[in-house]
Amino acid sequence: MSHSYLDMINDYRDLYRLKLEEKNRLCGEIRQMIIGVATENGGHLASSLGAVELVVALLSVFDPMKDKIVFDVGHQAYAYKILTGRKDRFHTLRQWGGISGFPKREESPYDHFDTGHAGTSISAAMGYAKARDLLHQSHNVIAVVGDASISNGMSLEALNQIEELKTKVIIVLNDNKMSINFPIGGLAKHLSHLSTNPSYRKMKDALRSACKNLPLGGSLIEESLKKLKYQIKTALQPINMFEALGINYWGPFNGHNLEELEEVFKLAKAFDESVLIHVITKKGKGYAPAEENPTKYHGVSPKRPRPDAEIVSWSKACAECVERIAEKDKRVVCLTAAMEEGCGLSRFKKRFPDRFFDVGIAEEHMLTYAAGLAAGGMRPVAFIYSTFLQRAGDQLYHDIAMQKLPVVISLDRSGLVGEDGETHQGLLDIPWFKSVPGLIIASPRDVADMEFMFSNLIKNCDMPAIVRYPKGDAPKRLARDVDAPCAPWLKAEVLRHGREVLLIGHGGVISMLIESCNKIADIYNIDPTLVDLRFLKPLDLETLNKLFVDHSLVIMAEESYAIGGIGEQLLGLAQRVNKHIRWEHMAVPDLYVPHGAKDEQLRYVGICCDEVVKKVSEYLETAPR
Ligand SMILES: Cc1ncc(C[n+]2csc(CCOP(=O)(O)OP(=O)(O)O)c2C)c(N)n1
Numbered sequence: 001m002s003h004s005y006l007d008m009i010n011d012y013r014d015l016y017r018l019k020l021e022e023k024n025r026l027c028g029e030i031r032q033m034i035i036g037v038a039t040e041n042g043g044h045l046a047s048s049l050g051a052v053e054l055v056v057a058l059l060s061v062f063d064p065m066k067d068k069i070v071f072d073v074g075h076q077a078y079a080y081k082i083l084t085g086r087k088d089r090f091h092t093l094r095q096w097g098g099i100s101g102f103p104k105r106e107e108s109p110y111d112h113f114d115t116g117h118a119g120t121s122i123s124a125a126m127g128y129a130k131a132r133d134l135l136h137q138s139h140n141v142i143a144v145v146g147d148a149s150i151s152n153g154m155s156l157e158a159l160n161q162i163e164e165l166k167t168k169v170i171i172v173l174n175d176n177k178m179s180i181n182f183p184i185g186g187l188a189k190h191l192s193h194l195s196t197n198p199s200y201r202k203m204k205d206a207l208r209s210a211c212k213n214l215p216l217g218g219s220l221i222e223e224s225l226k227k228l229k230y231q232i233k234t235a236l237q238p239i240n241m242f243e244a245l246g247i248n249y250w251g252p253f254n255g256h257n258l259e260e261l262e263e264v265f266k267l268a269k270a271f272d273e274s275v276l277i278h279v280i281t282k283k284g285k286g287y288a289p290a291e292e293n294p295t296k297y298h299g300v301s302p303k304r305p306r307p308d309a310e311i312v313s314w315s316k317a318c319a320e321c322v323e324r325i326a327e328k329d330k331r332v333v334c335l336t337a338a339m340e341e342g343c344g345l346s347r348f349k350k351r352f353p354d355r356f357f358d359v360g361i362a363e364e365h366m367l368t369y370a371a372g373l374a375a376g377g378m379r380p381v382a383f384i385y386s387t388f389l390q391r392a393g394d395q396l397y398h399d400i401a402m403q404k405l406p407v408v409i410s411l412d413r414s415g416l417v418g419e420d421g422e423t424h425q426g427l428l429d430i431p432w433f434k435s436v437p438g439l440i441i442a443s444p445r446d447v448a449d450m451e452f453m454f455s456n457l458i459k460n461c462d463m464p465a466i467v468r469y470p471k472g473d474a475p476k477r478l479a480r481d482v483d484a485p486c487a488p489w490l491k492a493e494v495l496r497h498g499r500e501v502l503l504i505g506h507g508g509v510i511s512m513l514i515e516s517c518n519k520i521a522d523i524y525n526i527d528p529t530l531v532d533l534r535f536l537k538p539l540d541l542e543t544l545n546k547l548f549v550d551h552s553l554v555i556m557a558e559e560s561y562a563i564g565g566i567g568e569q570l571l572g573l574a575q576r577v578n579k580h581i582r583w584e585h586m587a588v589p590d591l592y593v594p595h596g597a598k599d600e601q602l603r604y605v606g607i608c609c610d611e612v613v614k615k616v617s618e619y620l621e622t623a624p625r
């Protein structure tokens with residue numbers, strides 16, 4: 001499709017040149033660009049398609065060169081990127097060295113706040129607004145937040161404070177009646193009440209008459225705003241949570257009607273208090289498959305050769321493993337924080353609806369709810385991405401581990417995650433949680449060990465535990481004879497008995513270390529030893545100390561930050577038993593790993609076979625032969 005209007009304009013600054021009808025056509029062209037690039041590169045298709053008119057109207061009324069527009073999660077901001085100077089680079093979306101899939105300050109002066117985790121936009125906008133007031137500046141601050149993200153704890157904490165802060169923030173609530181799946185809870189019901197309540201008709205009429213005075217400005221607008229406030233208050237007699245918190249509520253408006261949106265944004269710009277503008281949009285708008293199935297098209301994967309049907313994802317394998325245990329053990333319940341599909345739980349939900357809980361975007365609540373379930377005699381398994389567990393660190397420590405409650409955290413997307421980039425990497429779970437006393441941390445290399453670990457944890461262990469695994473496909477059996485049993489509980493497993501060079505790893509790096517052993521043997525005629533730690537807490541020091549004594553070079557690899565990694569902990573132990581040992585820790589350095597394919601990220605941080613071989617060659621150059 002030719003992009004005549006998109007070609008006609010450089011960026012948002014040229015929007016004023018387009019008539020309303022032309023702007024609507026521009027929205028169609030922007031949609032086509034988003035569909036084309038996200039289908040190729042992967043990305044958040046449905047959310048961005050639903051926010052096109054919202055973005056065009058915002059950029060027609062506000063100037064992102066001075067006004068601060070903060071997106072919540074930021075996965076709906078593709079049209080914003082296209083219209084703020086990245087139209088010609090949009091085809092590099094989420095690719096290594098390309099533009100990020102989320103707003104990123106270092107990428108553009110128009111991106112005012114880095115986002116990726118839900119619930120941050122209102123707090124950040126309030127900070128921007130208060131700074132503006134204290135510095136006697138006069139720009140506008142706008143938070144764009146979805147109907148599920150506004151239910152996140154952080155959003156509610158911010159909404160609670162906003163009235164007292166006596167500063168003006170414009171909140172655009174983008175209500176498409178969807179999270180990734182359907183939104184849960186009382187707030188979702190309240191929003192649908194607000195969208196359908198007839199008394200809002202009166203308010204919209206009042207808003208419309210106030211808009212008529214806009215061009216005149218001055219005292220007339222003052223007058224009509226005063227009248228507007230009174231009419232809104234009377235119109236909104238039925239409880240409205242935002243009004244109850246002292247926040248002006250306007251809406252609902254049609255989030256695909258450019259004229260209506262621009263009108264209300266202009267009024268909000270002239271208004272002298274914080275206001276929440278409730279807009280109704282369709283997730284996936286303009287692309288029938290995404291409109292029909294916004295869950296499936298929330299995030300689309302980059303085009304890659306189809307893995308063979310045999311291969312199963314870690315998420316699916318773990319969920320099905322827990323499902324089999326739940327068949328026999330009625331105490332087992334599964335929890336997710338709005339990530340049912342991502343964590344592979346849809347089948348569990350269908351089979352055990354009474355033992356499945358989607359708490360919404362509420363990780364903190366999920367963990368302490370799981371603690372209560374465990375205290376009450378259940379065996380909760382909380383499925384959560386490593387990056388999102390960062391939100392619930394204290395709940396894991398204070399509410400679960402300290403009370404020794406048997407909650408199992410099924411920790412998905414641990415390690416490097418690929419195209420979502422910095423905000424979604426799973427690199428902190430080991431440094432943060434290996435210090436939690438009494439917590440078991442398991443890191444299986446294959447499905448066989450994962451099943452052994454979940455089964456033992458749920459059936460025989462009254463301990464809090466994490467089972468961590470990476471994004472992507474799970475090897476059914478790796479370095480394991482067909483009918484060989486799993487290694488003993490809490491023991492490390494020597495996968496290859498060799499000499500001089502010792503490779504240590506766990507979870508997703510084991511297959512790379514196996515490949516490295518073969519290369520080292522071929523090139524240097526050295527037969528390395530390879531150990532799978534399997535358990536990161538407690539560590540199997542008995543096995544490890546014996547190995548440290550007998551080897552002179554140790555290369556320890558893990559997809560975790562080096563600082564606080566297991567490799568850092570083991571170094572001290574190794575030097576105690578063999579002060580001549582040479583130690584190499586292959587882990588993520590002290591930096592944020594940008595978006596791109598996972599193998600590009602692994603090479604960038606040096607967790608790869610070539611790096612292992614290089615370290616062995618450097619060692620051989622100096623080691624006495
Ligand atoms: C703290 C946190 N938990 C979970 C997620 C995963 N996530 C990304 S978008 C999303 C749904 C957001 O729904 P909504 O705010 O309504 O935006 P929409 O996608 O409908 O436009 C979720 C759960 C996240 N980004 N951050």
Ligand SMILES: CC(=O)[C@@H](O)[C@H](O)COP(=O)(O)O
Pocket residue numbers: 044073075116298299342413417420424471
């Ligand atoms: C925006 C967001 O946080 C989620 O959509 C996340 O991108 C899902 O990640 P996966 O694609 O790995 O399930």
Ligand SMILES: [Mg+2]
Pocket residue numbers: 146147148174175176177178179
């Ligand atoms: Mg939504």
